[in-house]
Amino acid sequence: MQNALPLTATEHSLPVFDYLVDRDFASDVLAGLSQQQKQLQPKYFYDQQGSRYFDQICALKEYYPYQTELALLPKVAQDLAQRFTGDSLIVEFGAGSLVKVKPLLQALPGIRQFVPIDISGEHLALACQQLQRDFPAVAVSPVVGDFCTTLTLPVMPLQHCIGFFPGSTIGNFTPAQARQFLCNARQTLGPDGWLLIGVDTKKSPVYLHQAYNDAAGITARFNRNILTRINRELDAAFRPETFEHYAFYNAGQSRVEMHLVSTEEQVVDVFGTAVAFSVGESIHTENSYKYSPDEFMQLAATAGWHTEQHWLADKKLFATYLLRSS
Ligand SMILES: C[S@@+](CC[C@H](N)C(=O)[O-])C[C@H]1O[C@@H](n2cnc3c(N)ncnc32)[C@H](O)[C@@H]1O
Numbered sequence: 001m002q003n004a005l006p007l008t009a010t011e012h013s014l015p016v017f018d019y020l021v022d023r024d025f026a027s028d029v030l031a032g033l034s035q036q037q038k039q040l041q042p043k044y045f046y047d048q049q050g051s052r053y054f055d056q057i058c059a060l061k062e063y064y065p066y067q068t069e070l071a072l073l074p075k076v077a078q079d080l081a082q083r084f085t086g087d088s089l090i091v092e093f094g095a096g097s098l099v100k101v102k103p104l105l106q107a108l109p110g111i112r113q114f115v116p117i118d119i120s121g122e123h124l125a126l127a128c129q130q131l132q133r134d135f136p137a138v139a140v141s142p143v144v145g146d147f148c149t150t151l152t153l154p155v156m157p158l159q160h161c162i163g164f165f166p167g168s169t170i171g172n173f174t175p176a177q178a179r180q181f182l183c184n185a186r187q188t189l190g191p192d193g194w195l196l197i198g199v200d201t202k203k204s205p206v207y208l209h210q211a212y213n214d215a216a217g218i219t220a221r222f223n224r225n226i227l228t229r230i231n232r233e234l235d236a237a238f239r240p241e242t243f244e245h246y247a248f249y250n251a252g253q254s255r256v257e258m259h260l261v262s263t264e265e266q267v268v269d270v271f272g273t274a275v276a277f278s279v280g281e282s283i284h285t286e287n288s289y290k291y292s293p294d295e296f297m298q299l300a301a302t303a304g305w306h307t308e309q310h311w312l313a314d315k316k317l318f319a320t321y322l323l324r325s326s
Helices: 023-033 048-058 064-083 102-107 121-134 175-189 205-212 218-234 293-302
Strands: 016-018 088-093 111-118 160-165 194-200 243-250 255-262 266-270 273-277 282-289 305-312 318-325
Touching: 016 121, 023 218, 023 266, 023 273, 048 064, 048 121, 048 218, 064 102, 064 194, 064 205, 064 305, 064 318, 088 175, 102 111, 111 121, 160 175, 175 194, 175 293, 175 318, 205 243, 205 255, 218 243, 218 255, 218 282, 293 305, 293 318
Parallel strands: 088 111, 088 160, 160 194
Antiparallel strands: 194 318, 243 255, 255 282, 266 273, 305 318
């Protein structure tokens, strides 16, 4: 892999490889709102405000996936340190605030480069500056872009290339999309690549309900923020307060669904297109699929990944898998 072209840098910031193409946002929003079940892609939650709301969600006691995975990672990192003794690089997909990579960087002295990829560019740039200060021996090379597209990564030729995909972000894909992502990640990480991936497990719907319907209403704000973003960036006229956050576990599909439900009959102008809503009609904004360990390992195998090791959190609340390209 070689250096990519769209490099931007300011005097005090790290060079950032920026691949983001804004025109997709407008066409994706209109396409999603024209479907019978209106929908918006969850990647559009993450403007700078959306990333801040996500960080607030991670601090909630109800949102078990974040704290549970974070608590598992020091043990995972210790085990990885036995396995990866040579010079290595980590490529993180959907890196967010870069909290979860820290236990890995602390435990694995061979990590020479870290390439975080995220769609939320300003948030990523700020987080990278701090991480570079904390780990001066690691070359931090941020890439702003959609990890579902083909990205040329600015990676160094090192002995081990380890992909990292925490947060159960893979659960936002349908199983078919997840398989496609895993196939693409194999191409990106190369024939000797590894992938450390965090995936939420199946559990009581009561527990799931609390996690996606927090008492402080932060998840509701996160959900509605997508409408505020569409208004600001695409000249639309949503009144976010007329849409209610609605999240529930769909047992038949093994996924938590998040929707925004119109509380009124209304017509919204979305950059020149009139979009009609009846009372109670929803926009489907996110899925979070849950997988048993057997289901996930089988899915990974169909994408050419062999599970070398996996770790289960207390009460099997969350799982982390180390996959090897087979
Ligand atoms: C659920 S959060 C997880 C954040 C962090 N990895 C963690 O585990 O706490 C999803 C992250 O992926 C990013 N993201 C979502 N869809 C993306 C896409 N298609 N391409 C790149 N980044 C994406 C978001 O900006 C966000 O930082």
